[in-house]
Amino acid sequence: MDHIRLIWSTLAIASFVALVVVLGCWLWCKYYKQQQVPPGPMNWPLLGAVPELLSNWDRLHDWFLDYFRHTRSFRVPFQLNFTGVFTVDPACVEQLLKSKCYNYPKGPANTTTFQELFGHGIFNVDGDEWKQQRRVASFEFASSVLRNFSTDVFRECALKLIFHVAHNAQSSSTFDLQDLCMRMTLETTCRIGFGVELGCLSASLPDIPFARCFDDANYISFYRFTDPFWKLKQFMCVGKERELKNCMQVLDNFTYKVIQTRRTEMASAELFRRTKMVRQDLLSRFTHLSTMGEEKLTDKTLRDIILNFIIAGRDTSAVTLTWFFYMMSRHPEVADKVFEEVCSIEQPNSDLVEEAQFEAFAKLLTFETLGKMAYLQAALSETLRLFPAVPLNSKQAIADDVLPDGTVVKKGWLLGYVPYSMGRMKFIWGADALEFKPDRWLKNGIYQPESPFKFTAFQAGPRMCLGKDSAFLQMKLTAALVLRFFHIHLVPGHHVTYRTMLVLAMLHGLKVTVKKRDLHQHKTSH
Numbered sequence: 001m002d003h004i005r006l007i008w009s010t011l012a013i014a015s016f017v018a019l020v021v022v023l024g025c026w027l028w029c030k031y032y033k034q035q036q037v038p039p040g041p042m043n044w045p046l047l048g049a050v051p052e053l054l055s056n057w058d059r060l061h062d063w064f065l066d067y068f069r070h071t072r073s074f075r076v077p078f079q080l081n082f083t084g085v086f087t088v089d090p091a092c093v094e095q096l097l098k099s100k101c102y103n104y105p106k107g108p109a110n111t112t113t114f115q116e117l118f119g120h121g122i123f124n125v126d127g128d129e130w131k132q133q134r135r136v137a138s139f140e141f142a143s144s145v146l147r148n149f150s151t152d153v154f155r156e157c158a159l160k161l162i163f164h165v166a167h168n169a170q171s172s173s174t175f176d177l178q179d180l181c182m183r184m185t186l187e188t189t190c191r192i193g194f195g196v197e198l199g200c201l202s203a204s205l206p207d208i209p210f211a212r213c214f215d216d217a218n219y220i221s222f223y224r225f226t227d228p229f230w231k232l233k234q235f236m237c238v239g240k241e242r243e244l245k246n247c248m249q250v251l252d253n254f255t256y257k258v259i260q261t262r263r264t265e266m267a268s269a270e271l272f273r274r275t276k277m278v279r280q281d282l283l284s285r286f287t288h289l290s291t292m293g294e295e296k297l298t299d300k301t302l303r304d305i306i307l308n309f310i311i312a313g314r315d316t317s318a319v320t321l322t323w324f325f326y327m328m329s330r331h332p333e334v335a336d337k338v339f340e341e342v343c344s345i346e347q348p349n350s351d352l353v354e355e356a357q358f359e360a361f362a363k364l365l366t367f368e369t370l371g372k373m374a375y376l377q378a379a380l381s382e383t384l385r386l387f388p389a390v391p392l393n394s395k396q397a398i399a400d401d402v403l404p405d406g407t408v409v410k411k412g413w414l415l416g417y418v419p420y421s422m423g424r425m426k427f428i429w430g431a432d433a434l435e436f437k438p439d440r441w442l443k444n445g446i447y448q449p450e451s452p453f454k455f456t457a458f459q460a461g462p463r464m465c466l467g468k469d470s471a472f473l474q475m476k477l478t479a480a481l482v483l484r485f486f487h488i489h490l491v492p493g494h495h496v497t498y499r500t501m502l503v504l505a506m507l508h509g510l511k512v513t514v515k516k517r518d519l520h521q522h523k524t525s526h
Helices: 002-035 050-055 057-068 090-099 107-113 127-141 144-171 177-193 209-226 230-236 239-267 269-278 282-292 299-330 332-343 354-364 367-371 374-386 468-485
Strands: 073-077 083-087 393-396 414-417 486-490 511-516
Touching (some): 050 057, 050 209, 107 393, 127 282, 144 177, 144 354, 144 468, 144 486, 144 511, 177 209, 177 282, 209 239, 230 239, 239 282, 239 299, 299 332, 299 374, 299 468, 332 374, 332 468, 332 486, 367 468
Parallel strands (some): 083 414
Antiparallel strands (some): 073 083, 393 414
16 A cells, blocks of 8 residues: 555656646746747736736836837737737837827726726727817817916916925925925916815925825826736725725815815806806816806716826926926036026016015016027926836727837737837937937027927827926926026935836935025126
């Protein structure tokens, strides 16, 4: 009997070893075969590239860049045989965003992932829903009334930011400039979008649960791309999906309360008559337009429109300003050139107290004067080239396709472009692609825009960002005001890196100190 057990044990061990050897050989052959095709991550059975994605999550955009140093397009196999193709080739981007954009809607892979946060807002819908929202939004953004209203709000909130900066300069304190930028753009976005003031930049800099929950919802929604079990976690309401649910409750409670308040105001004939004349925020305008159409917009539709507007108006402008100020701290010679340019619109008045100087200068920062600041526009564009607010974007194919570089895209696959990597490609920008050089945007002192398929910070084609001019207006106004009066210095030892989420926010913020500029510096330098 012992002899038989020994034989069976030996056979079992031999079978296990043989199975391990066969599996090992199969995996090695699979790995070797993958090395014979254009570079790309390892495609593990069932898991795809998820193990590699997770191990590189905190440096995801640089992980993409590592592969793009060897190829212009490559595949990323996600879990359960779901595949994505990512490219930095401008010709492929043009096919995706323009010439064959009909083949690449957002698609269910994207819309499902961001459903809780964006709902049926403009960033998360296709077809007739997208066309309707795009048409109304295009009309509103083209309105001089909205532009003038936005400019006033931008100026007022930029002044609140500069007062905080001045206070820190006076006390030589270290502070987080990204936090101030985020607070400022959330305040402006809620004023323009909702018509409400959150007090984000009040003297005490209070905690804003809405802002914190919005950031966390952004992060968790984006993380779903690497979590094959997120739908199960959502069903069971555990882990990050439980956190997301709690965040969305905070966002929805605030948003629906504002919508109901506005509807109540506009329900009164007398108040409605005054509202049409006084309120210029988007919520009021969309609500008013909906009463003139065949069907009213529901509270859910208004909620989706506004939350989409917030990520467009708050996050993108704030992170761009943050990276811009970081670049100014690293390149003080560029900051000095911006200072010289913004000084060209006025001469300092030393008779005014500091606060009055800020306000007097801010009044000069109009749509027309800011439009003449070519070097400032170039410096912001150069910031967006290297640090695009949305570093990664994708659509989903509804039919098989072949890209200009020969890459095959199958029906149902994602096709994405990677602005973060594109800005660092030498074949696109030249040998100095990694250098911060605003002058690359200028010719004889005149700003020269680049092809949107090369400079993809604002998308291109039918989905070109409607708020581009508005974003530049706010960023230029804020940057001009800060650099006119202050030098920015990065705190020694502060680690600057990004947080992997939908937008390119800094993980640890931007810790800086500031020093007042000499009011007469411009005058005496000539």
